Amino acid sequence: AAGVIQSPRHLIKEKRETATLKCYPIPRHDTVYWYQQGPGQDPQFLISFYEKMQSDKGSIPDRFSAQQFSDYHSELNMSSLELGDSALYFCASSSGLAGLNTQYFGPGTRLTVL
Amino acid sequence: AQKITQTQPGMFVQEKEAVTLDCTYDTSDPSYGLFWYKQPSSGEMIFLIYQGSYDQQNATEGRYSLNFQKARKSANLVISASQLGDSAMYFCAMREVHPRTGDDKIIFGKGTRLHILP
Numbered sequence: 001a002a003g004v005i006q007s008p009r010h011l012i013k014e015k016r017e018t019a020t021l022k023c024y025p026i027p028r029h030d031t032v033y034w035y036q037q038g039p040g041q042d043p044q045f046l047i048s049f050y051e052k053m054q055s056d057k058g059s060i061p062d063r064f065s066a067q068q069f070s071d072y073h074s075e076l077n078m079s080s081l082e083l084g085d086s087a088l089y090f091c092a093s094s095s096g097l098a099g100l101n102t103q104y105f106g107p108g109t110r111l112t113v114l
Numbered sequence: 115a116q117k118i119t120q121t122q123p124g125m126f127v128q129e130k131e132a133v134t135l136d137c138t139y140d141t142s143d144p145s146y147g148l149f150w151y152k153q154p155s156s157g158e159m160i161f162l163i164y165q166g167s168y169d170q171q172n173a174t175e176g177r178y179s180l181n182f183q184k185a186r187k188s189a190n191l192v193i194s195a196s197q198l199g200d201s202a203m204y205f206c207a208m209r210e211v212h213p214r215t216g217d218d219k220i221i222f223g224k225g226t227r228l229h230i231l232p
Contacts, residue, residue: 042222056217088157103220105159
């Protein structure tokens, strides 16, 4: 079965650079979530989209922005990168707002900021 | 305030024994979902089991079962006949969808690192 696809899987950037992470949800899933997991930490919710509209916002820095496109894929844009942005970034997808269906996670993008 | 509490930062269990990972949660919403995820050292987040707040029966998936005690707000994961490959970090998580605003997110606990001993 198709799973959530994230690209790239690994990314190395310098401080103050920008990065774009991409997420392709499971087919027919209309909701996308982004999470950030620092080393040794639990995942922290950043932002979610339902039907291309932002549906919830967590602890996402102002330097980050995200959007969901017409094909339901999503991109997380990160600017002015800081050392503390080094983390594993997960995208998850689910179907429907009303049901509490399972969120399926992608394999993650490991971002290292030097 | 922490909404998901996992009181066991680490556990050591002998292979083939059953293990229970504790999880308590806090919510005022009547509708919510509870999850357990496994995260091996490779970093991927693997879905294990799901329990809806209105589900009458405890969820089971193979060797995994969720001991759901709604009144006590606990959702413990039970792994039967543990295997060496079960060594990983385990996260309990809760999904809430606000009925008015539609705010929708999963909140994770701090995790329990499980070590299976040969």
